[in-house]
Amino acid sequence: MKAYNFLETHFKEISIIDQISSILGWDKEVIMPTGSLHARIEQSSYLIKLAHEKICNPLIREKINEALADLNLLNDWQKANLLEMKKIFDDYASVDNSLMREYSSLRQECEMVWRSARKNKSFNEVKPYFAKLLSVVRKIATAKADYFKVSPYQALVNEYDPKRKVEEIDNIFSELKNFLPQFIEKVRSTQGEKPELGGHFPIELQQQLGIEIMKDFGFDFNKGRLDTSTHPFCGGIPQDIRLTTRYDENDLFIALQGIIHETGHASYEYNLPLEYAYQPVGRNLGMAIHESQSLLTEMQIGRSDEFVEYLTPKLIKYFSVDRTKFNQKNITKYVKHVEPSFIRVDADEVTYPLHVIMRYELEKQLIRGDLEVGDLPSAWNAYFKQTIGLTPDNDALGVLQDTHWYSGIFGYFPSYTLGAVTAAQLMNSIRKAIPETNELIKGGKLKPIYDWLRINVHAKGKLFSADQMLVNSTGESLNPRYFIEYLESKYTHN
Amino acid sequence: MKAYNFLETHFKEISIIDQISSILGWDKEVIMPTGSLHARIEQSSYLIKLAHEKICNPLIREKINEALADLNLLNDWQKANLLEMKKIFDDYASVDNSLMREYSSLRQECEMVWRSARKNKSFNEVKPYFAKLLSVVRKIATAKADYFKVSPYQALVNEYDPKRKVEEIDNIFSELKNFLPQFIEKVRSTQGEKPELGGHFPIELQQQLGIEIMKDFGFDFNKGRLDTSTHPFCGGIPQDIRLTTRYDENDLFIALQGIIHETGHASYEYNLPLEYAYQPVGRNLGMAIHESQSLLTEMQIGRSDEFVEYLTPKLIKYFSVDRTKFNQKNITKYVKHVEPSFIRVDADEVTYPLHVIMRYELEKQLIRGDLEVGDLPSAWNAYFKQTIGLTPDNDALGVLQDTHWYSGIFGYFPSYTLGAVTAAQLMNSIRKAIPETNELIKGGKLKPIYDWLRINVHAKGKLFSADQMLVNSTGESLNPRYFIEYLESKYTHN
Numbered sequence: 001m002k003a004y005n006f007l008e009t010h011f012k013e014i015s016i017i018d019q020i021s022s023i024l025g026w027d028k029e030v031i032m033p034t035g036s037l038h039a040r041i042e043q044s045s046y047l048i049k050l051a052h053e054k055i056c057n058p059l060i061r062e063k064i065n066e067a068l069a070d071l072n073l074l075n076d077w078q079k080a081n082l083l084e085m086k087k088i089f090d091d092y093a094s095v096d097n098s099l100m101r102e103y104s105s106l107r108q109e110c111e112m113v114w115r116s117a118r119k120n121k122s123f124n125e126v127k128p129y130f131a132k133l134l135s136v137v138r139k140i141a142t143a144k145a146d147y148f149k150v151s152p153y154q155a156l157v158n159e160y161d162p163k164r165k166v167e168e169i170d171n172i173f174s175e176l177k178n179f180l181p182q183f184i185e186k187v188r189s190t191q192g193e194k195p196e197l198g199g200h201f202p203i204e205l206q207q208q209l210g211i212e213i214m215k216d217f218g219f220d221f222n223k224g225r226l227d228t229s230t231h232p233f234c235g236g237i238p239q240d241i242r243l244t245t246r247y248d249e250n251d252l253f254i255a256l257q258g259i260i261h262e263t264g265h266a267s268y269e270y271n272l273p274l275e276y277a278y279q280p281v282g283r284n285l286g287m288a289i290h291e292s293q294s295l296l297t298e299m300q301i302g303r304s305d306e307f308v309e310y311l312t313p314k315l316i317k318y319f320s321v322d323r324t325k326f327n328q329k330n331i332t333k334y335v336k337h338v339e340p341s342f343i344r345v346d347a348d349e350v351t352y353p354l355h356v357i358m359r360y361e362l363e364k365q366l367i368r369g370d371l372e373v374g375d376l377p378s379a380w381n382a383y384f385k386q387t388i389g390l391t392p393d394n395d396a397l398g399v400l401q402d403t404h405w406y407s408g409i410f411g412y413f414p415s416y417t418l419g420a421v422t423a424a425q426l427m428n429s430i431r432k433a434i435p436e437t438n439e440l441i442k443g444g445k446l447k448p449i450y451d452w453l454r455i456n457v458h459a460k461g462k463l464f465s466a467d468q469m470l471v472n473s474t475g476e477s478l479n480p481r482y483f484i485e486y487l488e489s490k491y492t493h494n
Numbered sequence: 495m496k497a498y499n500f501l502e503t504h505f506k507e508i509s510i511i512d513q514i515s516s517i518l519g520w521d522k523e524v525i526m527p528t529g530s531l532h533a534r535i536e537q538s539s540y541l542i543k544l545a546h547e548k549i550c551n552p553l554i555r556e557k558i559n560e561a562l563a564d565l566n567l568l569n570d571w572q573k574a575n576l577l578e579m580k581k582i583f584d585d586y587a588s589v590d591n592s593l594m595r596e597y598s599s600l601r602q603e604c605e606m607v608w609r610s611a612r613k614n615k616s617f618n619e620v621k622p623y624f625a626k627l628l629s630v631v632r633k634i635a636t637a638k639a640d641y642f643k644v645s646p647y648q649a650l651v652n653e654y655d656p657k658r659k660v661e662e663i664d665n666i667f668s669e670l671k672n673f674l675p676q677f678i679e680k681v682r683s684t685q686g687e688k689p690e691l692g693g694h695f696p697i698e699l700q701q702q703l704g705i706e707i708m709k710d711f712g713f714d715f716n717k718g719r720l721d722t723s724t725h726p727f728c729g730g731i732p733q734d735i736r737l738t739t740r741y742d743e744n745d746l747f748i749a750l751q752g753i754i755h756e757t758g759h760a761s762y763e764y765n766l767p768l769e770y771a772y773q774p775v776g777r778n779l780g781m782a783i784h785e786s787q788s789l790l791t792e793m794q795i796g797r798s799d800e801f802v803e804y805l806t807p808k809l810i811k812y813f814s815v816d817r818t819k820f821n822q823k824n825i826t827k828y829v830k831h832v833e834p835s836f837i838r839v840d841a842d843e844v845t846y847p848l849h850v851i852m853r854y855e856l857e858k859q860l861i862r863g864d865l866e867v868g869d870l871p872s873a874w875n876a877y878f879k880q881t882i883g884l885t886p887d888n889d890a891l892g893v894l895q896d897t898h899w900y901s902g903i904f905g906y907f908p909s910y911t912l913g914a915v916t917a918a919q920l921m922n923s924i925r926k927a928i929p930e931t932n933e934l935i936k937g938g939k940l941k942p943i944y945d946w947l948r949i950n951v952h953a954k955g956k957l958f959s960a961d962q963m964l965v966n967s968t969g970e971s972l973n974p975r976y977f978i979e980y981l982e983s984k985y986t987h988n
Binding site: 013016017019020023024027031032033034035036038039040042043046047050220221222223224225237239240277278 | 507510511513514517518521525526527528529530532533534536537540541544714715716717718719731733734771772
């Protein structure tokens with residue numbers, strides 16, 4: 001136990017450093033004056049270096065091995081915690097530090113150039129930076145692949161969705177690719193026009209409405225905040241969750257759907273097991289499960305007919321609107337409208353997976369070396385035309401739209417759709433466990449639903465793998481059939 | 495040079511840790527949800543421990559001695575920097591670490607009890623905690639006194655106003671005590687009633703006005719912010735200055751004077767020498783000089799007749815007010831009204847020093863052991879009656895009003911009045927150097943005044959001692975005659 005206890009103390013320090021980084025990261029996006037950027041980079045880099053030194057330490061390897069030799073003395077949480085510590089250590093140990101430093105500086109540079117390239121709609125501007133970055137990402141993937149004895153792309157996926165096999169993603173995405181195109185056609189042929197809602201929505205009132213809805217979802221403002229940033233995110237720390245959204249005075253759904261989505265992420269963080277708040281086992285299960293919580297909240301609940309029934313009187317209470325347009329039927333049609341378009345983050349829930357599958361297939365090729373940077377825009381455009389039926393007018397509407405690749409992030413994209421698939425499977429089990437689910441949503445009484453999620457998902461931290469958590473809570477591994485059934489029921493049974 | 499360069503790198507890390515602490519401290523007062531207090535304490539304590547470990551390190555002593563042996567290789571800034579490093583090291587080395595930990599926990603406890611004791615107007619509630627804390631403060635003062643070969647109270651003063659001799663404070667305060675009581679009587683006999691201004695001042699407009707005035711004082715919002723907190727303060731870091739104030743919709747002067755005061759503090763921080771931003775020599779000269787900058791801004795400029803001339807049309811522009819009351823003459827009378835009262839932070843500029851001198855004399859006795867905790871309230875009340883002419887109705891209006899002592903802070907109080915005295919001396923030199931000072935204030939064109947302060951005070955960092963800085967910029971050491979002349983001219987020559 002001595003070695004294990006040493007590690008708990010040590011990893012608590014690392015966790016505190018991470019928490020401080022999180023608060024500084026939130027501050028940078030929400031509050032910080034621009035002139036302070038240089039100082040903030042110094043601060044954040046120092047914290048990263050500090051955490052890195054604490055993890056990449058021969059003493060830690062020694063203590064982990066000592067503790068592993070006494071594994072039978074530990075309870076289940078401690079065992080899972082120790083294995084997480086080993087995973088964190090291995091992850092750092094697997095790649096040479098100088099390569100990581102090169103990566104860190106190239107990704108910052110490339111991301112900055114990408115911003116202006118996207119503005120200028122010119123992939124060529126970012127191409128040389130992106131090529132250099134990709135080459136380093138491939139080296140990192142290869143190093144991790146060698147260390148962990150997996151494929152390079154699998155090694156990258158493991159960072160965002162640990163233990164998810166690429167073959168499993170292939171299977172799930174292939175089922176979706178078979179189903180979605182005809183389904184989209186079917187929905188579009190029957191859904192009619194997207195209603196025009198109109199109206200003017202003062203930001204302050206949108207904020208008040210957002211806060212009211214967050215409270216119904218169980219958000220505790222003694223342990224969190226709602227703020228404004230260019231891109232919505234959920235930051236802070238489990239004891240101090242900080243959501244952001246962005247506002248448009250002419251379209252209240254932009255801020256509202258951002259708030260609902262991030263509230264789903266928040267529910268996961270603030271329900272994590274408090275007694276392991278400073279330990280690796282107390283963290284979330286990765287991006288796919290995190291996204292499942294935001295999408296369950298935003299899509300399964302937040303865009304259901306029952307939620308619109310709950311929401312409509314609130315909208316009418318807060319805003320002066322034309323009630324011949326602004327009614328439950330039109331709002332339902334509005335939030336459920338399916339329409340292929342260029343930008344992933346604006347996509348409806350039905351075409352969204354096609355955006356993700358495309359990025360997944362292209363990034364696999366990029367990492368394998370089957371696709372080179374110079375050929376990426378044309379590969380993108382051809383793929384987009386073939387699956388979604390549109391050809392981007394320019395790179396800003398196409399290959400330049402997402403920050404991920406230009407920030408050196410590969411293996412993350414599948415999480416979005418795996419999250420949607422997971423959300424459907426969890427919601428299916430919730431509906432079985434709580435037959436009055438629809439009535440609860442209509443009344444805005446969401447506590448029993450989030451209690452189920454807290455008990456089965458959130459409060460388990462990393463005690464189980466994502467797959468085992470799903471088996472425990474839904475009776476089976478990830479299965480896309482629930483997502484397909486959900487889409488069929490929501491979009492064709494009106 | 496090798497040892498010196500090592501120390502520069504090392505102290506840069508310490509400075510980054512301090513910067514992070516500052517941002518977290520600001521966040522705690524302005525933004526943080528209350529439920530996150532425990533996590534924040536963990537974070538802040540970790541950073542304090544980290545900085546402490548980096549300073550209290552035998553290697554640092556060794557490197558300082560090595561660098562001192564090669565002092566002639568260093569330029570003036572480097573020399574001053576090295577001596578500051580030595581001072582920081584000695585300061586930590588002078589007191590046993592276990593005593594400092596005891597102090598740290600007692601002061602937190604006592605401060606918490608003081609809050610409720612003040613609310614309940616009962617000194618007895620806090621008495622046992624305060625007695626324990628004072629006993630540890632005396633031990634620390636004695637340890638520092640032994641180490642630095644000074645008196646215990648001098649050792650405490652050195653923390654807030656380095657190199658200021660207690661004898662010098664005694665002399666200055668004795669001149670003020672001779673002058674002020676009759677002067678207050680004289681002003682009160684001729685000033686007339688304090689005008690009632692009235693009006694309603696929406697907070698958002700007060701903020702806009704505050705921002706406009708801050709800009710005239712040279713504040714750059716690319717490198718700082720204005721926010722709201724229970725008690726106004728100036729926090730953040732030199733590259734990211736964060737001022738706060740508090741608002742009262744019925745009295746615009748509360749927020750405005752807070753903003754002007756803190757803007758003076760800010761001017762010092764953002765004009766510190768950028769090339770030494772992460773080094774001890776790049777910091778400010780201590781609390782007396784810091785307070786001189788806020789008081790020069792708030793009192794010398796912000797409550798001058800010329801500033802009121804600049805301010806009045808703005809007030810009329812922003813707020814709908816009764817212009818028969820709300821005019822330059824009445825506003826001038828309002829901000830310059832002298833009236834003895836119980837609470838130091840609400841005191842006018844003329845009686846304020848008497849509040850400070852009382853605390854100075856009592857805390858000297860407390861540290862020497864000439865006054866015990868049980869006798870403090872009666873000593874306070876007797877002294878207050880004798881000098882200010884009033885007897886507090888209860889402890890909240892008396893001995894419990896300030897947080898300092900109950901937070902373990904002794905030796906800080908004189909800084910407020912030494913700051914006021916310094917401000918008058920600096921302003922006297924500014925008026926000589928810039929004969930059109932009054933015209934500049936009337937026009938809100940304050941740049942030349944702050945340029946003078948930047949060149950002579952701010953941008954020097956800790957290159958010189960406070961006293962040497964004054965000799966360089968005003969031709970003499972601190973002299974209370976300028977403060978006395980300033981009060982005479984401002985309050986009796988109408």
